[in-house]
Amino acid sequence: xxxxxxxxxxxxxxxxxxxxxxxxxxxxxxxxxxxxxxxxxxxxxxxxxxxxxxxxxxxxxxxxxxxxxxxxxxxxxxxxxxxxxxxxxxxxxxxxxxxxxxxxxxxxxxxxxxxxxxxxxxxxxxxxxxxxxxxxxxxxxxxxxxxxxxxxxxxxxxxxxxxxxxxxxxxxxxxxxxxxxxxxxxxxxxxxxxxxxxxxxxxxxxxxxxxxxxxxxxxxxxxxxxxxxxxxxxxxxxxxxxxxxxxxxxxxxxxxxxxxxxxxxxxxxxxxxxxxxxxxxxxxxxxxxxxxxx
Amino acid sequence: xxxxxxxxxxxxxxxxxxxxxxxxxxxxxxxxxxxxxxxxxxxxxxxxxxxxxxxxxxxxxxxxxxxxxxxxxxxxxxxxxxxxxxxxxxxxxxxxxxxxxxxxxxxxxxxxxxxxxxxxxxxxxxxxxxxxxxxxxxxxxxxxxxxxxxxxxxxxxxxxxxxxxxxxxxxxxxxxxxxxxxxxxxxxxxxxxxxxxxxxxxxxxxxxxxxxxxxxxxxxxxxxxxxxxxxxxxxxxxxxxxxxxxxxxxxxxxxxxxxxxxxxxxxxxxxxxx
Amino acid sequence: xxxxxxxxxxxxxxxxxxxxxxxxxxxxxxxxxxxxxxxxxxxxxxxxxxxxx
Numbered sequence: 198x199x200x201x202x203x204x205x206x207x208x209x210x211x212x213x214x215x216x217x218x219x220x221x222x223x224x225x226x227x228x229x230x231x232x233x234x235x236x237x238x239x240x241x242x243x244x245x246x247x248x249x250x251x252x253x254x255x256x257x258x259x260x261x262x263x264x265x266x267x268x269x270x271x272x273x274x275x276x277x278x279x280x281x282x283x284x285x286x287x288x289x290x291x292x293x294x295x296x297x298x299x300x301x302x303x304x305x306x307x308x309x310x311x312x313x314x315x316x317x318x319x320x321x322x323x324x325x326x327x328x329x330x331x332x333x334x335x336x337x338x339x340x341x342x343x344x345x346x347x348x349x350x351x352x353x354x355x356x357x358x359x360x361x362x363x364x365x366x367x368x369x370x371x372x373x374x375x376x377x378x379x380x381x382x383x384x385x386x387x388x389x390x391x392x393x394x395x396x397x398x399x400x401x402x403x404x405x406x407x408x409x410x411x412x413x414x415x416x417x418x419x420x421x422x423x424x425x426x427x428x429x430x431x432x433x434x435x436x437x438x439x440x441x442x443x444x445x446x447x448x449x450x451x452x453x454x455x456x457x458x459x460x461x462x463x464x465x466x467x468x469x470x471x472x473x474x475x476x477x478x479x480x481x482x483x484x485x486x487x488x489x490x491x
Numbered sequence: 492x493x494x495x496x497x498x499x500x501x502x503x504x505x506x507x508x509x510x511x512x513x514x515x516x517x518x519x520x521x522x523x524x525x526x527x528x529x530x531x532x533x534x535x536x537x538x539x540x541x542x543x544x545x546x547x548x549x550x551x552x553x554x555x556x557x558x559x560x561x562x563x564x565x566x567x568x569x570x571x572x573x574x575x576x577x578x579x580x581x582x583x584x585x586x587x588x589x590x591x592x593x594x595x596x597x598x599x600x601x602x603x604x605x606x607x608x609x610x611x612x613x614x615x616x617x618x619x620x621x622x623x624x625x626x627x628x629x630x631x632x633x634x635x636x637x638x639x640x641x642x643x644x645x646x647x648x649x650x651x652x653x654x655x656x657x658x659x660x661x662x663x664x665x666x667x668x669x670x671x672x673x674x675x676x677x678x679x680x681x682x683x684x685x686x687x688x689x690x691x692x693x694x695x696x697x698x699x700x701x702x703x704x705x706x707x708x709x710x711x712x713x714x715x716x717x718x719x720x721x722x723x724x725x726x727x728x729x730x731x732x733x734x735x736x737x738x739x740x741x742x743x744x745x746x747x748x749x750x751x752x753x754x755x756x757x758x759x760x761x762x763x764x765x
Numbered sequence: 766x767x768x769x770x771x772x773x774x775x776x777x778x779x780x781x782x783x784x785x786x787x788x789x790x791x792x793x794x795x796x797x798x799x800x801x802x803x804x805x806x807x808x809x810x811x812x813x814x815x816x817x818x
Contacts, residue, residue, distance in 0.1 A: 218709040
């Protein structure tokens with residue numbers, strides 16, 4: 198995920214290493230906004246946490262990987278195999294079940310295990326799993342290291358796949374609307390800039406890799422360019438039909454127990470048409486070592 | 492593989508005449524030889540299994556230099572030390588008086604010991620969700636977790652120290668007319684000191700252990716965060732092992748420092764001569 | 766004797782705390798933290814994320 202910090206108002210990206218801590222911070226009001234898994238957001242709202250989804254993080258950007266020399270050529274070949282997912286409250290989990298339905302397979306025909314994203318490539322290399330489905334850059338990493346190959350990109354399985362969404366606490370929406378609007382606009386503008394030109398993506402990969410994520414910029418460049426639609430950053434407005442589909446599948450899988458109406462957990466009022474938004478690049482500060490050393 | 496054999500040979504050779512060397516030399520030679528032997532076995536295992544994932548000693552030491560050259564290393568070491576200092580310090584400030592009180596008064600012991608024993612086995616890691624709820628995601632949470640981790644060894648050790656004071660000390664002191672606070676200050680406290688310091692040593696070890704685990708969750712600096720960050724970077728196991736080595740080294744230094752407390756005259760009598 | 770230990774401990778605590786603020790928190794942040802403790806609203810909005818898509 199690409200983060201752009203803006204001035205005017207100050208936004209600070211806070212990197213976490215797992216979703217459980219983000220969840221607790223949101224509940225305890227130590228964090229007022231965060232990117233989290235879409236089904237997790239729904240689950241939190243169902244448990245009474247006053248948050249709303251206001252925007253998406255990106256589209257696509259998840260890949261189903263198998264071992265480099267695996268004989269599997271299509272989804273049916275995964276029958277009886279062990280596939281890793283990041284979390285049961287993830288859209289990757291829901292996607293697997295959606296695919297099983299489409300291919301006429303029963304829900305227990307593939308063994309799905311939960312594993313933290315960084316462990317996926319290693320587990321594949323060690324042979325403890327037959328494949329994994331997770332967000333970038335971990336699939337790309339296995340590809341570059343020569344231990345895995347993509348079986349499907351999400352654009353081939355569930356086009357315009359949603360993985361992470363931006364949630365904001367209700368109090369922030371009520372008390373500081375302009376701030377939330379500025380955040381959403383900033384993300385929209387960044388996304389538009391990223392998708393406009395490959396050179397922009399390469400630039401972002403350098404900045405994010407070195408200063409924010411401490412991931413190899415070359416890896417990020419690979420993710421953002423081969424193929425260019427591996428992950429997309431435009432078209433990020435939350436749409437009812439997308440989320441209703443996720444809700445239905447989640448209920449069917451038993452991952453979610455309570456049906457929620459779209460309006461209960463999504464606030465679309467912050468979405469503005471992309472044509473009206475553009476960055477003034479000169480005004481944006483470049484990240485300095487000091488600003489990002491925390 | 493040759494490197495491993497060479498190192499192993501050097502280690503064993505240096506151990507052979509060790510018994511005849513003066514203690515001052517043995518003090519650093521013996522552990523060094525054992526460490527070299529360990530590194531040799533590590534390197535040999537990597538070469539034998541031809542692993543592509545587990546880092547060799549060379550890769551790990553190279554990673555240590557990489558960490559040292561990046562400005563982050565000092566930041567992370569200071570961050571962890573800061574949290575341990577405050578957490579452990581507060582635990583000692585609260586734990587020693589508490590332990591003394593519980594140990595000295597039978598009623599206090601009966602009342603509070605079960606509580607102490609009940610809370611002690613709960614790993615500080617299990618407290619993380621509650622720590623975040625109460626103190627948020629920052630230094631205060633980490634300090635709280637260290638406080639929890641350290642205070643129980645200190646309280647239990649201090650309580651035991653007081654209770655283990657030979658009755659003859661107390662009786663002969665009261666024969667001399669010492670009572671109450673004076674008795675406490677001049678007999679009980681010194682008598683309990685050696686064991687209290689031992690419990691401090693143990694508590695510091697636990698604190699350093701816990702800080703690393705605590706920093707893996709929600710913190711943005713520190714050695715534990717370094718391990719977790721290296722993990723998220725992808726296949727950087729050399730960094731993970733490098734961080735582990737650094738954690739161990741600092742642990743050794745901390746322990747040596749606390750052991751100095753044992754050298755003071757008031758306390759020396761409590762420890763068997765080495 | 767005990768005084769030396771106590772002073773040493775206090776000095777160490779002071780030094781490591783100053784170093785921590787200097788290296789990790791930043792003196793500019795201290796101001797913000799104190800203001801937040803006193804009840805004022807946070808001026809920066811923290812947005813959480815995981816380094817994975």
